[in-house]
Amino acid sequence: MSSASRGDLTTRARIRDGAVECFAREGFSVSVRTIAEHAGISPGLVIHHFGSKARLREECDTHVRGVITEVKTQTFEGASGTFMLQQMAEIEHYAPVLGYVLRSLQSGGALAAEFFELMVEDVERFMAVGVEAGTVAPSRDPAARARYLTSSSLGSLMLHTTLHHPGTEPDFGRVMQEWIEAYMLPALESYTEPVLIDRTLLDTYIAHADGGADAEGSAGADAD
Amino acid sequence: MSSASRGDLTTRARIRDGAVECFAREGFSVSVRTIAEHAGISPGLVIHHFGSKARLREECDTHVRGVITEVKTQTFEGASGTFMLQQMAEIEHYAPVLGYVLRSLQSGGALAAEFFELMVEDVERFMAVGVEAGTVAPSRDPAARARYLTSSSLGSLMLHTTLHHPGTEPDFGRVMQEWIEAYMLPALESYTEPVLIDRTLLDTYIAHADGGADAEGSAGADAD
DNA sequence: CGTGATGCTGAACTCATGTTCAATACATTA
DNA sequence: TAATGTATTGAACATGAGTTCAGCATCACG
Incomplete structure (x- = not known):
């Protein structure tokens, strides 16, 4: 957790982390609206930041990938x-x-x-x-x-x-x-x-x- | 048609068998329209026969259950x-x-x-x-x-x-x-x-x- | 032949979803 | 202060889904 600097804790990152949580909890068919609500923002902002739900999913993948390798090395x-x-x-x-x-x-x-x-x-x-x-x-x-x-x-x-x-x-x-x-x-x-x-x-x-x-x-x- | 023209091979059964096939091939999120098309009928007829997609799914479950027990006893x-x-x-x-x-x-x-x-x-x-x-x-x-x-x-x-x-x-x-x-x-x-x-x-x-x-x-x- | 019931269709309705867009608030800077 | 760009929203749009419905066809039965 400490390795990720505070510069990463922008809204984008907050959405991403929340999305990982939502995906984990409800599966990948969870709606963009649910993800947005979970982050306390509007659905449009999710798209504004990631372009599409698919790209958000990709970003979550890479983030999770990163966490895994980090844990593995630790x-x-x-x-x-x-x-x-x-x-x-x-x-x-x-x-x-x-x-x-x-x-x-x-x-x-x-x-x-x-x-x-x-x-x-x-x-x-x-x-x-x-x-x-x-x-x-x-x-x-x-x-x-x-x-x-x-x-x-x-x-x-x-x-x-x-x-x-x-x-x-x-x-x-x-x-x-x-x-x-x-x-x-x-x-x-x-x-x-x-x-x-x-x-x-x-x-x-x-x-x-x-x-x-x-x-x-x-x-x-x-x-x- | 073959054996059970009046018995089980009615349209209902044909839809059911086709639905099992579709569910197996594309997963349970397959659309009613796809199932209907696969059976060569209209989407409305599927609902007409089973009431809803959920009930069709249930009927498929019981049918598969039956086939399994049949195979098991055989x-x-x-x-x-x-x-x-x-x-x-x-x-x-x-x-x-x-x-x-x-x-x-x-x-x-x-x-x-x-x-x-x-x-x-x-x-x-x-x-x-x-x-x-x-x-x-x-x-x-x-x-x-x-x-x-x-x-x-x-x-x-x-x-x-x-x-x-x-x-x-x-x-x-x-x-x-x-x-x-x-x-x-x-x-x-x-x-x-x-x-x-x-x-x-x-x-x-x-x-x-x-x-x-x-x-x-x-x-x-x-x-x- | 007529009457009703059932099988069946095609279009329309409702709803949820992903996405777009114009408009607004905010922040940073010249 | 004015300007500009970014963050953000709310509503609207497009699409695909399940479902409904009015009507046509077909067939058994009196």
Whole structure:
């Protein structure tokens, strides 16, 4: 917050911040009038400053993008993505940004894809550290595993949000809390003690994939 | 016309089926005019038959609900939910229904919650069979594990859909194919060979949960 | 044949939305 | 002080949405 100078806290920025909040709370179909009312101004002024609702949306995207990278650099570099999410949810100030990202993830779009890739990178790095330390098992395809883990947890969080808090603004801190409470134990259990005792499925798939699939897998990491 | 000329294949049903298709392809914000055009009729007739767009939507929900239960009873009872999804995606005829369910899952609502619960039940039963057969490890909380597995895979599928096929109609067969190709290996690997070698996380969480699970969950906000 | 009921249309109505625009208030400066 | 440019408003416009309605067509039934 302190990094953004007071020169940025102009009306434009106030509208932008309010818009991020509205988008997070009511989704991207929120009306310009609602955004204007939330900022205590007239609808016309929103257009006067941003040209159109679409451009306002773009500006919100870039602003959220900036906040994310800022938080990422502030946070200890080795922290996992989910930890980052948790931390952000706990700090009330970041709730609109987190909500905005969640909405983006639901709607698709450039920001969503970027955010996903960012998290994948984080997870992959985090897992690599774990492998190095001996606490995490190496994978046949670390990149694919990172994507899988990211997609699973993020998708599960999204699903939990839409199913249990439809429509209006969800308290994302509470959503995260509920989500953790519901899934932390089975997740840890599944990741610690193998769910599948029988190796047949895995071996069969590997054999099948070796036969007629791409040989793109970077098997260079840890051939154990 | 084919079989049910007087039975179900009336104009009402034709509109309903077309609406399911439109909802699946363009989302629930698709216009009544589009639905009417898709059925080759006038917009007014849609309202004449269903009263309002909301009631048409409800009727689509119940119809999809019916198709799902029908497929579920037809399919071998022990089949897993994901297998059911795969099977449905492969049969072109069910593509609109699957798309409709996906859209519901993205938007939230009653049908989405019901469908999720249905899949959870299936997964739990399927896992129980596996445990009985000795191919699946037992869980401390089978119900929670079933919810977790369902939420992860379904959420991941949703996320993959929104990220890689935004907006217009995705070919759900292809989406499933891509999704399987991207995540099957790491998923099987993670479920067969434990990701976490170190048991500390699991044991710590269990101890922590046993101690103060009922008291507001994690107290991480204050003590860090 | 006539009568009514139902299926169906096309235009019009209502409403919310994004956007435009002329007019006004304000602030800065010559 | 006068001027000029920016911030801001309130009303109006255009559009697309869901819905209504009066009327035409079609068909069963007496």
